[in-house]
Amino acid sequence: MLQLVTAVIKPTRLGPVKETLKESGVAGMTVTEANGFGQQGGHTETYRGADYEVEFIPKVKIEILCDDVDADRIMDVIASAGRTGEIGDGKIWVTEVSKALRIRTGEVGAEAV
Amino acid sequence: MRRKLLTGGVLASLLILVLASPAMAQEELAPASQFVLDNLWVFIAGVLVYFMQAGFALLEAGMTRGKNVSNIMMKNLMDMSAGVLAFAFVGFGIAFGGGELLGGWFGFDFGIAGVEDTTADGLLPSTFFFFQAAFAATAATIVSGAMAERTKFKAYFVYSFFLTALIYPVVLRWTWGGGWLAQLEFPFSDFAGSTIVHATGGWAAMMGAIVLGPRIGKFAKDGTPRAIPAHSIPFVVLGAMILFIGWFGFNPGSELAADEFVMPIALKTLLAAAAGAVVAMSTNWFFDGKPDVSIAANGLLAGLVAITAPVGTVETWAAVVIGGIGGFIVVFSVKFFDRVKIDDPVGAISVHAVAGTFGTLSIAFFARYDDAFLGRENAGLFYGGGLDQFWTQLIFVVVHFVFVTVTAGALFLALKKTIGLRVSREEELAGLDVLEHGSPGYGIDPGYPSNGSPVPAPETSTPAHS
Numbered sequence: 001m002l003q004l005v006t007a008v009i010k011p012t013r014l015g016p017v018k019e020t021l022k023e024s025g026v027a028g029m030t031v032t033e034a035n036g037f038g039q040q041g042g043h044t045e046t047y048r049g050a051d052y053e054v055e056f057i058p059k060v061k062i063e064i065l066c067d068d069v070d071a072d073r074i075m076d077v078i079a080s081a082g083r084t085g086e087i088g089d090g091k092i093w094v095t096e097v098s099k100a101l102r103i104r105t106g107e108v109g110a111e112a113v
Numbered sequence: 114m115r116r117k118l119l120t121g122g123v124l125a126s127l128l129i130l131v132l133a134s135p136a137m138a139q140e141e142l143a144p145a146s147q148f149v150l151d152n153l154w155v156f157i158a159g160v161l162v163y164f165m166q167a168g169f170a171l172l173e174a175g176m177t178r179g180k181n182v183s184n185i186m187m188k189n190l191m192d193m194s195a196g197v198l199a200f201a202f203v204g205f206g207i208a209f210g211g212g213e214l215l216g217g218w219f220g221f222d223f224g225i226a227g228v229e230d231t232t233a234d235g236l237l238p239s240t241f242f243f244f245q246a247a248f249a250a251t252a253a254t255i256v257s258g259a260m261a262e263r264t265k266f267k268a269y270f271v272y273s274f275f276l277t278a279l280i281y282p283v284v285l286r287w288t289w290g291g292g293w294l295a296q297l298e299f300p301f302s303d304f305a306g307s308t309i310v311h312a313t314g315g316w317a318a319m320m321g322a323i324v325l326g327p328r329i330g331k332f333a334k335d336g337t338p339r340a341i342p343a344h345s346i347p348f349v350v351l352g353a354m355i356l357f358i359g360w361f362g363f364n365p366g367s368e369l370a371a372d373e374f375v376m377p378i379a380l381k382t383l384l385a386a387a388a389g390a391v392v393a394m395s396t397n398w399f400f401d402g403k404p405d406v407s408i409a410a411n412g413l414l415a416g417l418v419a420i421t422a423p424v425g426t427v428e429t430w431a432a433v434v435i436g437g438i439g440g441f442i443v444v445f446s447v448k449f450f451d452r453v454k455i456d457d458p459v460g461a462i463s464v465h466a467v468a469g470t471f472g473t474l475s476i477a478f479f480a481r482y483d484d485a486f487l488g489r490e491n492a493g494l495f496y497g498g499g500l501d502q503f504w505t506q507l508i509f510v511v512v513h514f515v516f517v518t519v520t521a522g523a524l525f526l527a528l529k530k531t532i533g534l535r536v537s538r539e540e541e542l543a544g545l546d547v548l549e550h551g552s553p554g555y556g557i558d559p560g561y562p563s564n565g566s567p568v569p570a571p572e573t574s575t576p577a578h579s
Contacts, residue, residue: 050338
C-alpha cells in the first residue's frame with residue numbers, strides 16, 4: 001500500500017525540512033506555494049496609513065508519495081525540522097493512495113515511488 | 114517662466130569655456146551664442162519634462178493592482194499624446210494667442226497657427242511650444258492616478274482632450290499668458306507652476322475621484338478606509354525617481370534661458386525634494402508605526418511640487434523648509450482624503466493640489482528675490498514685505514480652485530451622463546486590462562501549452578496500467 005504524506009509548513013522552514021528529508025533517504029517531493037489560515041487566523045498590516053487584513057497567510061505545501069512503512073518516519077522528520085514552536089507551524093496528514101504510476105517507464109505501485 | 118534680457122551668465126560661461134578658448138571665459142557671449150544656448154537648454158529641459166511621463170506611468174501603475182496595469186499605462190500614453198495634439202491645435206492659442214475674448218479673459222488663435230506672436234524673449238516659437246506642451250501633458254496626466262482602477266477608458270480619453278484644450282489653457286491665459294493675475298498691482302508669482310500646472314491636475318483629479326466614487330472594497334461597511342496595497346513598489350520608487358530627475362527640466366527650464374539663475378534653481382529643487390522625502394517618511398513612521406515606501410515617494414514629490422512656485426524667489430534655506438513642510442502635509446492630506454471618502458489610489462490630490470497650493474502661498478512669506486513675476490525684492494512677510502503678496506497669492510489659489518473644480522466637475526458629470534464614467538462592477542472586479550484593452554498587462558502565456566497550442570501531442574502511446 002502507498003501513502004501520501006501532505007504537510008503545510010512555514011515557508012521559512014522549507015530548506016531545513018528538505019535537507020533533513022533528503023538525509024533520511026526520501027527521493028522526491030512536490031512543493032506548492034499555498035495560502036491559508038488555521039487557528040492563528042489572519043493578521044493586520046498597514047499601507048499608506050490605512051489597515052488591511054491579510055486573511056490568507058503564505059505557506060508551503062509538501063507532498064511525498066511513499067511506501068506504507070516510511071510514512072510515520074517522514075511525518076516525524078517534517079514535524080521536527082518544520083517546528084518553530086510559534087503559532088502557524090502548520091499541519092501534516094497522511095492519506096492512502098490506491099494507485100500510482102511512473103510515466104516514463106510505466107512502473108506501478110511501490111516500484112513507481 | 115522668467116522673461117528677462119539675456120546676459121552671459123555663469124552656466125553660459127562654463128559652457129563656452131569647454132567649447133571654445135579659455136580666454137573667452139570672462140567675456141560676454143555673442144548674442145548668437147546665447148541664442149543657441151537658450152534654445153538648446155530649454156529644448157533639453159523640455160525633454161526632461163516629457164520624461165516625467167514615464168515617471169507618472171510607473172508610479173501610478175506600481176501603486177495600483179496588476180489587473181489594471183495595461184489600463185493605467187494606456188491612460189498615461191494617451192493623455193500625453195491626445196494632450197499634446199489638443200494643446201497644439203486649440204489650447205496653445207487660448208493661452209498665448211494674440212486674440213482677446215470677453216475682455217481679455219480668453220484669447221484665441223487657431224493653436225500653433227498663433228505661435229509666431231507668442232515667443233518669449235530669445236526663444237524660437239517652436240522651442241517655446243515644445244516646452245509648454247510638455248507642461249500641458251503633465252497637468253493632464255496627474256488625473257489618471259486618482260481615477261485609477263475604475264474609469265472607462267473612453268471617458269478618460271475625452272477628459273484628457275478637454276483638459277489640455279480648454280481648462281488648462283484658460284489658467285495659462287490668466288497667468289503666464291500675461292492675463293489679469295499678471296496685471297494686478299502686486300502681480301501673482303508661480304515660477305514653474307505649483308498651481309498653474311500641478312494644482313490644475315490635482316483639483317481636476319479630485320473632481321474625477323468624487324464623481325467616480327471609491328473603488329469597490331476601499332471602505333468597509335462602517336466607512337473605515339481600507340488599504341488596497343500596491344502591486345509593485347519597485348515601479349513606485351523608480352517612477353518617483355524619474356519624476357525627480359524630470360523636475361530638473363521642469364524648474365530650471367522654466368527660467369527659459371541658459372543664465373546664472375539656472376543652477377540656484379536646480380539646487381533649491383534638489384534640497385526641497387530631499388527634505389520632502391525625509392520629513393514625509395519620518396512623519397509617517399512616527400504616526401503609523403512603519404515607514405511606508407509609497408508615502409516616502411509621495412513626500413519626495415510633494416517637496417518638489419511645493420518648491421515649484423517659490424523656487425525663483427526664496428533663499429536656499431527656505432527651499433529646505435518649504436520642501437519639508439510639503440512632505441509633512443502630504444502625510445495628513447492622504448489621511449484626510451481617506452477620511453472624507455475620496456478614493457485617490459496614488460495620492461495625486463495630496464501631492465499635486467495640496468502641496469502645490471501650499472507652495473504657491475509660501476511665496477507670500479518666504480519671497481526674498483524678484484523672480485521677474487513679483488517685480489520687487491523682499492515681497493515676503495518674513496522680509497518686511499507685509500501682506501500685499503499674501504492677498505494676491507490667496508486670490509490666485511482661490512480663483513484657480515473654483516475655476517478648475519467647477520469646469521472639471523462639469524466635465525466629469527457630463528461624461529457620466531453621456532458615455533458613462535465608470536466601468537461595470539464585474540469589470541472592476543475582474544480588472545480593466547482584458548475588458549477595456551483586450552489582453553492582460555503581464556502576458557497571456559501561462560508557461561504550458563493549452564487548448565489551441567501549436568505544440569504537437571506526443572507520438573508515443575501511453576503505457577498501459579492496471
